[in-house]
Amino acid sequence: MISIRRLVVRRGGFRLVIETLDVEDGEYLVVLGRSGAGKTTLLYAIAGFVDIEQGSIVVDGVDISSLPPERRGIAIVPQSYALFPHMRVYDNIAYGLRVRGLSRSEIEKRVREIARRLEIESLLDRYPAQLSGGEKQRVALARALVVEPKLLLLDEPFTNLDPETRKSARELVKELHRELGFTAIHATHMIVDAYAMASRVAYLERGRLVAVMDRHSFFRSPYARRYLEEYSDLIDVARELGV
């Protein structure tokens, strides 16, 4: 379980304040907010890449807020996927296992296993530049999941995908989550992601966590209505077109 208490993070002129946020084991929490609301800052604070001014982040009873990122057991999939361009897909996925000093045979076994699960076995010898957006995303997920992190952070994981791939990517992540039961915090500005993926939604507005609700309650709340109003033009067009 992850518990965040009275977290304050300052980046330049921006201030992120989270009074309380709990994430249960195996939960898929979507952090929803507009651009600049502080989603990425929150993820980076949890992962240890920005200094926190005050507060605590407790994972399984241990305050990790002063630990370096590599000792937190938290994997991150950034928006760009950040695949290591000089390594083949196999080596990208094996990276975290090598760091942990696993034997070559164990690494090979685990990489092949996760690659089979994500249907990327045929890509193992390729370089990231030779992959499509959807393939890159699968590799990034495989690389993060193969180390069995305590928590998986996903930063706008579907934003760079075309609409068709986005749909199948959502299905894939949902299925993986069901199957592997990992705990995830998924930051997005896309309300559709929250609708499709979340067990609960944490809503950020200008650096403040204003609501944390289960998905059902959130989509009946004024926050969701307000968010959707921005898309009202699009909704009207969709209605007119009968989509």
Next chain:
Amino acid sequence: MRRVEASLLVASSIASVTICFLFIPVAALFILFDPRTFAKIFLLNPTLYTIARSALLTTFEASASATALNIALGIPLAYILARKSFRGKRVLESIVDVPLMLPHSVAGIAILCAFGRAGLLAPITQRLGIVIEDTFLGIVAVMAFVSAPIFIDTAKVGFASIDRELEIVARSLGASALRAFITVTLPLSLRAIAAGAVLAWARALSEVGALLIVAYYPRTINVLTVEWFSMFGLRYTIALSIPLALLAIALFVLLRTVIER
């Protein structure tokens, strides 16, 4: 349309003059090269040969050592300047670039003022047995001083161009900052580091002004060129310059290869 063509013609003419100005001196060096004088220095006169060979070797070894020193000491600084934001960073960047701005003779005097027998740090250098006046170490110090900004600035640009998220992911997968740097950032910056090293090496190779002040001896090829020019005149100096010119051109070709790969 006619006006555009006219301006293009003027620009082309100016460009031709510029190219000629840059190319003709190098071409002239090879055109006026006298093989008999070259043979006299490097084949027929053992004394001249010993002096020239020793100067060439000193130049090559000292410039290579200075470049190695720049790589070892410059990479951490270049990385910090590329990645970190902190108070005084601008000042630090300016300090790094100062040797580029100093006239060469002033650079030599500055090095003497710092590390020389009567320099500010003399109590420390004397205790460590470091002497820079007329020593190989002095040549390396001068060459490293004048070429360090070129290496650091090129490596800095290389590090800055690497997506920071790659390091973030590496660390989130369990790599320490050092391991993330060695396995991810460094391999991706190798081209910039190599380009910086070649450029810095070329700069070190060309230094003469500061060397005349700090370490006239053991003579580098540039110091020897100045000396022979005043003693024997242009013909001997051309013959002496050819190996250095060829080395510089080889470095230039190497640089282009590194950049274009």
